[in-house]
Amino acid sequence: MIFRQLFEPDTSTYSYLLGCERTRRACLIDPVASEVEGYVSRLKELDLTLMYTLETHVHADHVTGAAWLRDRLGSKSVVHRDAGAACADLLVTDGVVLQVGELVFEVRHTPGHTNGCVSYVMADRVFTGDALLIDGCGRTDFQQGDAGQLYDSITSKLFTLPADTLVYPGHDYRGNTVSTITQERAKNSRLSGKSRAEFIELMQRLELPYPKHIDQALPANRACGQIPVVPQG
Numbered sequence: 037m038i039f040r041q042l043f044e045p046d047t048s049t050y051s052y053l054l055g056c057e058r059t060r061r062a063c064l065i066d067p068v069a070s071e072v073e074g075y076v077s078r079l080k081e082l083d084l085t086l087m088y089t090l091e092t093h094v095h096a097d098h099v100t101g102a103a104w105l106r107d108r109l110g111s112k113s114v115v116h117r118d119a120g121a122a123c124a125d126l127l128v129t130d131g132v133v134l135q136v137g138e139l140v141f142e143v144r145h146t147p148g149h150t151n152g153c154v155s156y157v158m159a160d161r162v163f164t165g166d167a168l169l170i171d172g173c174g175r176t177d178f179q180q181g182d183a184g185q186l187y188d189s190i191t192s193k194l195f196t197l198p199a200d201t202l203v204y205p206g207h208d209y210r211g212n213t214v215s216t217i218t219q220e221r222a223k224n225s226r227l228s229g230k231s232r233a234e235f236i237e238l239m240q241r242l243e244l245p246y247p248k249h250i251d252q253a254l255p256a257n258r259a260c261g262q263i264p265v266v267p268q269g
């Protein structure tokens with residue numbers, strides 16, 4: 037398997053490139069519009085054909101590169117059917133399996149940060165978007181966020197994965213790159229040892245600032261990133 041964890045520093049976003057060694061087919065999880073030129077040259081360098089862009093959700097902080105990549109490379113964009121982005125090529129639901137060459141991705145619906153959040157399970161790893169972060173989780177005060185629902189998603193759909201499953205989040209603001217299910221179950225300061233009611237109370241007390249780019253990013257992402265945002269070359 038070809039695997040690259042890519043970081044966009046302005047919004048501390050992680051995107052992931054995964055490719056099949058045998059068929060040279062690839063997908064990108066949560067690509068960022070400003071990074072599209074970099075993805076195109078990296079795919080070329082690695083001799084990979086981009087089949088899909090997989091969104092973990094409709095992002096409030098950055099514009100997706102899905103539409104740009106679809107135009108440039110013919111990839112298909114994938115998003116959960118409740119995410120509010122009907123422009124996507126594939127609207128998926130819980131349990132859907134996507135194949136990229138020999139790589140198999142299972143969609144798990146993990147709502148709570150938004151109602152259309154999914155995680156993608158692939159072999160020994162899970163891409164959790166903003167549902168489960170390393171020692172944290174996504175906020176639940178925008179985009180149909182619901183703290184109780186997020187608690188249920190994390191505890192029933194993610195913490196039940198095999199203990200050594202690698203956790204690759206959608207963001208990290210402290211330089212962490214990867215965690216495991218065991219580590220998050222034991223040490224996640226928002227979730228570890230907390231009841232559902234305690235988690236809801238904690239999330240209600242966060243008083244987070246209004247997200248910086250939400251007014252631009254949400255409408256753009258509901259259109260799969262099609263609003264003219266010039267990718268930096």
Ligand SMILES: [Fe+2]
Nearest residue numbers: 095096166174
């Ligand atoms: Fe988000």
